[in-house]
Amino acid sequence: MPELPEVESVARSLRPRLVGRRVVAIEVSGLSLRRPIERERLERALAGAKAEGVRRVGKYLLIDFSTGNVLLVHLGMSGRLLFARPGEARAPHTHAVFRLSGGLELRYVDPRRFGVLRAYSAGELERSPELSVLGIDPLAPDFSVAQLIAMLASARRDLKGFLLDQSRLAGLGNIYACEALFLAGLGPRRRTHRVGAAAAARLFGAIREVLEAGIRNRGTSFSDYVDAEGDQGSNQNTLAVYGREGEPCRVCGRKIRRVVQGARSTFYCPGCQK
Amino acid sequence: MRDDSDESLMFRYRDGDVRAFELLVTRHRKAVYNFIVRFVRDAAQAEDVLQETFLRVIKSADAYEKQAKFTTWLYTIARNLCVDAARRGKHRRAASLDAPVNNDPEAPALIERIADAGAGVDRQAIGRQMALRMQEAIAQLPDEQREIFILREVNDLQFNEIADIVGCPENTVKSRMRYALEKLREALEEYRDLAQAAP
Numbered sequence: 105m106p107e108l109p110e111v112e113s114v115a116r117s118l119r120p121r122l123v124g125r126r127v128v129a130i131e132v133s134g135l136s137l138r139r140p141i142e143r144e145r146l147e148r149a150l151a152g153a154k155a156e157g158v159r160r161v162g163k164y165l166l167i168d169f170s171t172g173n174v175l176l177v178h179l180g181m182s183g184r185l186l187f188a189r190p191g192e193a194r195a196p197h198t199h200a201v202f203r204l205s206g207g208l209e210l211r212y213v214d215p216r217r218f219g220v221l222r223a224y225s226a227g228e229l230e231r232s233p234e235l236s237v238l239g240i241d242p243l244a245p246d247f248s249v250a251q252l253i254a255m256l257a258s259a260r261r262d263l264k265g266f267l268l269d270q271s272r273l274a275g276l277g278n279i280y281a282c283e284a285l286f287l288a289g290l291g292p293r294r295r296t297h298r299v300g301a302a303a304a305a306r307l308f309g310a311i312r313e314v315l316e317a318g319i320r321n322r323g324t325s326f327s328d329y330v331d332a333e334g335d336q337g338s339n340q341n342t343l344a345v346y347g348r349e350g351e352p353c354r355v356c357g358r359k360i361r362r363v364v365q366g367a368r369s370t371f372y373c374p375g376c377q378k
Numbered sequence: 379m380r381d382d383s384d385e386s387l388m389f390r391y392r393d394g395d396v397r398a399f400e401l402l403v404t405r406h407r408k409a410v411y412n413f414i415v416r417f418v419r420d421a422a423q424a425e426d427v428l429q430e431t432f433l434r435v436i437k438s439a440d441a442y443e444k445q446a447k448f449t450t451w452l453y454t455i456a457r458n459l460c461v462d463a464a465r466r467g468k469h470r471r472a473a474s475l476d477a478p479v480n481n482d483p484e485a486p487a488l489i490e491r492i493a494d495a496g497a498g499v500d501r502q503a504i505g506r507q508m509a510l511r512m513q514e515a516i517a518q519l520p521d522e523q524r525e526i527f528i529l530r531e532v533n534d535l536q537f538n539e540i541a542d543i544v545g546c547p548e549n550t551v552k553s554r555m556r557y558a559l560e561k562l563r564e565a566l567e568e569y570r571d572l573a574q575a576a577p
Binding site: 248249250251253254255257258259260271272297300301304305 | 391396397399400403404407411425426428429432433435436
């Protein structure tokens with residue numbers, strides 16, 4: 105699933121060619137994503153409007169339009185937003201096509217259909233069912249170690265589950281949660297309220313470091329993920345634990361282990377993570 | 379630093395010492411959670427309110443002045459958030475008698491506080507039944523009586539502090555406490571003779 109760095113990379117790849125163009129027409133496949141794509145609602149909100157900016161909140165992409173309306177996109181498990189020329193063949197599982205001014209299309213492709221594509225007015229956006237439940241974005245400038253301490257102390261669960269909870273921290277998924285815990289030297293099953301200030305400070309730094317590295321490497325591409333220009337990321341080549349079960353830890357040499365937590369695979373080093 | 383007062387730790391945190399904030403959180407986390415969970419009667423929502431309480435402390439740290447005890451300030455924030463949560467009506471539901479009061483693996487359940495560990499089996503059984511009845515009776519108190527009973531009996535705060543937290547005169551706090559105790563006494567009346575008769 106695209107996580108914060110992948111969504112941020114898509115946002116960055118969208119800006120140069122999307123901002124300044126108007127939506128000329130919208131086509132949809134008629135198949136439902138996680139929620140149905142409401143074509144009339146999209147048309148009312150976006151037709152004729154000019155894209156003015158692209159931003160990200162957690163794992164959500166937000167495209168701001170001149171009318172004050174916003175297109176909210178979640179890429180789900182396998183969603184992609186891709187630029188294409190109008191005559192180009194459409195990829196299978198193309199569920200929405202935004203025809204733009206200047207002879208360009210923005211296409212939403214999603215084989216597994218877990219994504220979200222929905223228009224909101226600026227006033228509705230913060231109260232939307234998608235954004236109203238989100239926690240703090242870990243790359244937000246005002247996110248602090250003290251906030252993380254408060255959040256850890258208030259939860260009663262394992263660290264890995266905490267990091268994946270979008271209502272606490274919005275943007276981390278399985279890959280970057282595993283990598284952050286490794287970098288912080290913290291075991292994935294450690295209880296949140298038993299993490300002291302020093303460990304919380306390490307975790308805070310590790311979360312930001314793995315996310316920023318992911319963005320620098322333009323995301324982690326294991327299978328589906330590409331940015332809006334169709335380019336893969338390279339972060340998969342730098343991962344310390346994720347997907348490396350049985351391979352030696354690059355720090356201590358012990359074999360990386362995999363356990364299942366909350367129906368998700370967790371990769372960790374039994375030597376480095378306590 | 380461990381022996382510093384709450385107020386001193388808050389000033390240290392205001393000046394940038396994150397370790398002081400962690401000490402404050404460690405010191406008060408359980409007690410504030412116990413207050414919140416008995417107010418909102420939902421463990422998951424209590425965690426949300428607890429988190430928001432400490433996040434508000436962070437947000438207000440720059441403006442913190444030693445005008446009131448830190449705990450009074452802290453419980454005022456927690457209480458206001460509980461009231462907001464109750465107004466929103468999210469997750470509002472009756473307390474389960476089977477579930478522990480707060481799902482807190484660390485905190486002793488109310489049942490354990492009331493039942494005497496050294497007592498005989500019959501007495502322990504009566505103690506458990508009584509604790510459950512007590513839990514139910516507390517949950518059924520009107521909000522304004524329940525919060526005062528919890529702040530006084532669970533969080534061990536003084537009446538004048540509670541008056542500051544809930545924003546009403548101390549005499550009103552005392553009369554609400556009196557009504558709460560009367561209701562609880564009525565609810566537990568049937569156990570009085572049983573508890574005395576058991577070996």
